[in-house]
Amino acid sequence: xxxxxxxxxxxxxxxxxxxxxxxxxxxxxxxxxxxxxxxxxxxxxxxxxxxxxxxxxxxxxxxxxxxxxxxxxxxxxxxxxxxxxxxxxxxxxxxxxxxxxxxxxxxxxxxxxxxxxxxxxxxxxxxxxxxxxxxxxxxxxxxxxxxxxxxxxxxxxxxxxxxxxxxxxxxxxxxxxxxxxxxxxxxxxxxxxxxxxxxxxxxxxxxxxxxxxxxxxxxxxxxxxxxxxxxxxxxxxxxxxxxxxxxxxxxxxxxxxxxxxxxxxxxxxxx
Numbered sequence: 001x002x003x004x005x006x007x008x009x010x011x012x013x014x015x016x017x018x019x020x021x022x023x024x025x026x027x028x029x030x031x032x033x034x035x036x037x038x039x040x041x042x043x044x045x046x047x048x049x050x051x052x053x054x055x056x057x058x059x060x061x062x063x064x065x066x067x068x069x070x071x072x073x074x075x076x077x078x079x080x081x082x083x084x085x086x087x088x089x090x091x092x093x094x095x096x097x098x099x100x101x102x103x104x105x106x107x108x109x110x111x112x113x114x115x116x117x118x119x120x121x122x123x124x125x126x127x128x129x130x131x132x133x134x135x136x137x138x139x140x141x142x143x144x145x146x147x148x149x150x151x152x153x154x155x156x157x158x159x160x161x162x163x164x165x166x167x168x169x170x171x172x173x174x175x176x177x178x179x180x181x182x183x184x185x186x187x188x189x190x191x192x193x194x195x196x197x198x199x200x201x202x203x204x205x206x207x208x209x210x211x212x213x214x215x216x217x218x219x220x221x222x223x224x225x226x227x228x229x230x231x232x233x234x235x236x237x238x239x240x241x242x243x244x245x246x247x248x249x250x251x252x253x254x255x256x257x258x259x260x261x262x263x264x265x266x267x268x269x270x271x
Contacts, residue, residue: 017124
């Protein structure tokens, strides 16, 4: 463990994106922030192996949220950050992915600013980009998809807006985070708003971990084909999702070994 200890009379909070899971994917600046932190306030999706690079004297506070389970509220988390910073501590708020991509980082910055606490944001690699990349699925391609849309499954679950669903159904590449529990409803709504049922779709479970699993099927069948997968998982809808078999550099061997269970890959991609 690092023995370096940060010394300061003034407290500060750094919001650090931990990346998608693989601890090597944290940024150099994020790693240095952990090495010198007095307090680490970390989430469920931040790989706990990252705590091994912190000082032996640092304090670790777990504030992870689990769907449907009792958890620390956002107000309580804000209070912890403010309290520890006012004690003169250097605080790292460690979040899975990137703090500003469905990570409530903006809310925490607003609370810190209101309390007159200095803060800094250290961006991280979002699973919205890393999961498709580790599954061999480019989210853009100059001949096929010139844009991509990222949405949270929580928001999409509550939305009844015609305009929003129409927009999502037309997205070149649609990336959905936190949507596994709602996947059947999401696919049904996308099809009902005009997306072709044969559109390629993919689910990547535990992206960047050795246990990563990827299923590629069609929009009409992906909910059934990926029913055995669980969160955290990333959903990709669009023509490029079909590249999940051909370009899956990270999981290629395991996919080839499981062809009997995952035979629904779409391979008729023209590009």
